Amino acid sequence: MPSHYSRLLGIGEEWKVTDVKLDMVHLKVDIYLDYREKCAPCPVCGTFAPMHDTQEERVWRHLDTMQFTTLIHARPPRCKCERHGVKVIDLPWAEKGSHFILMFEAFAIEVLKCVRSNADAMRMLKLDWHQV
Numbered sequence: 001m002p003s004h005y006s007r008l009l010g011i012g013e014e015w016k017v018t019d020v021k022l023d024m025v026h027l028k029v030d031i032y033l034d035y036r037e038k039c040a041p042c043p044v045c046g047t048f049a050p051m052h053d054t055q056e057e058r059v060w061r062h063l064d065t066m067q068f069t070t071l072i073h074a075r076p077p078r079c080k081c082e083r084h085g086v087k088v089i090d091l092p093w094a095e096k097g098s099h100f101i102l103m104f105e106a107f108a109i110e111v112l113k114c115v116r117s118n119a120d121a122m123r124m125l126k127l128d129w130h131q132v
């Protein structure tokens with residue numbers, strides 16, 4: 001199942017799905033990812049730099065898998081570039097600071113274009129007024 005999820009997420013070999021937890025009561029799936037390379041491209045200059053450490057675990061919401069709310073858990077890794085110092089590497093599934101996965105954002109915008117009201121969008125996307 002983990003490799004099935006890495007294909008679904010469209011992430012590269014450098015990320016490994018370490019765990020998938022299905023919560024049948026709350027209709028939720030939690031996917032845990034780990035970066036497994038010893039170096040990564042610096043987000044500023046693209047030069048490969050050795051890994052430094054990881055930040056605290058963060059959670060991103062992905063597009064739902066069937067009716068399940070899908071959450072991605074990962075500790076963003078930091079590399080140490082000779083020129084730019086310690087930097088969080090680019091995460092293939094999210095823009096910096098976003099709690100929503102890029103695919104979810106694109107999907108949410110499509111939904112907003114199609115629905116008659118924000119209330120409909122909130123119900124379909126399971127988001128609150130502020131998020132919509």
Ligand SMILES: [Zn+2]
Nearest residue numbers: 042045081084
């Ligand atoms: Zn750099």
